[in-house]
Amino acid sequence: MSEASLLRDLRQDLDDAGLRGSFLVRDLRTGTEVGIEPDLAYPTASLVKVPLAISIFDRIRTGELDGAEGILVEPGRDTTLGVTGITKFRHPARISIEDLVYLSICLSDNVASEALFALAPPAQVAEAMRAAGVRGLTIRHSIRELSDTPADRLRAADVHLAHVLAIGAGTAGRGHGIPQLDVTRASSGSARAFVDLLQALWTPSPIDPGVAARVRALMADNLMRQRLTPDFSSDSTLWSSKTGTLLNLRHEVGVVEHDDGQVFGVAALTESQVAARAQPEAEALMGRVARTLRDHLRGM
Secondary structure: OOHHHHHHHHHHHHHHOOEEEEEEEEEOOOOOEEEEOOOOOEEOHHHHHHHHHHHHHHHHHOOOOOOOOEEEEOOOOOHHHOOOHHHHOOOOEEEEHHHHHHHHHHOOOHHHHHHHHHHOOHHHHHHHHHHOOOOOOEOOOOOHHHHOOHHHHOOHHHHHHHHHHHHHOEOOOOOEOOHHHOOOOOOEEOHHHHHHHHHHHHOOOOOOHHHHHHHHHHHHOOOOOOOOHHHHOOOOEEEEEEEEEEOOEEEEEEEEEEOOOOEEEEEEEEEEOOOOOOOHHHHHHHHHHHHHHHHHHHOO
16 A cells, blocks of 8 residues: 555545644664654643653753652642642652652652642753753643643533543634633644654664663653554564543654664644543544554654
């Protein structure tokens, strides 16, 4: 099948499922790539935690931060920031900066990420991306802003109404009535920008090799594995990734390393037109589309 026919069929599959997306798969050894709307920007949600980790680890490397320093977190103070990790703590705890990075990447812990943003504000994280030579990523706010959406103000039984608003309140220019979904106000990026970031982490780049290695190791230990992992994880591959979720947005970016030496950067950023919080079929389709693009590159 020709590449044009393949992309046409995949776009139709996405459309039939009520999904639109920015996909890109790149051979990190050769630079060959294939994608669907790879330059379309989306709000990044928790994907911003990867640039945050890079910035924190680099400041630890230079001695600006002590990775062993404990940060006091108290239960009940930040219960609006999420449902995993520190939010579920019942007692005060002092957690080292390095362990907060683990929680941020591997559990997508919003409380841990907010504590890290207090040490590396958004402008500083954005500067770290520029220094790394990564363009196309904007970091405009910390994690707390992501916890004040219509879904956070509704009863669980009414959350679908927030998804209706998320689907219907966008503009043709990628603006949105919900600030967190407006690419001109929220942290944002495209599939191409995130694959560029993955390339900088997995191949020589201005990012310090030690910093890159630490981020890669955490992404390999990521516990959020319901989207692309089933299509890229096997006994002959290593899959390292980070997810991002916000209202009708479902993202994942990662790298699959094959035993034969091939390495592919993968980015799948999507928005759903279906007003439902749980959409396992959409997540399965994300993985299938990304794997099909990878298979196409492998066969070239």
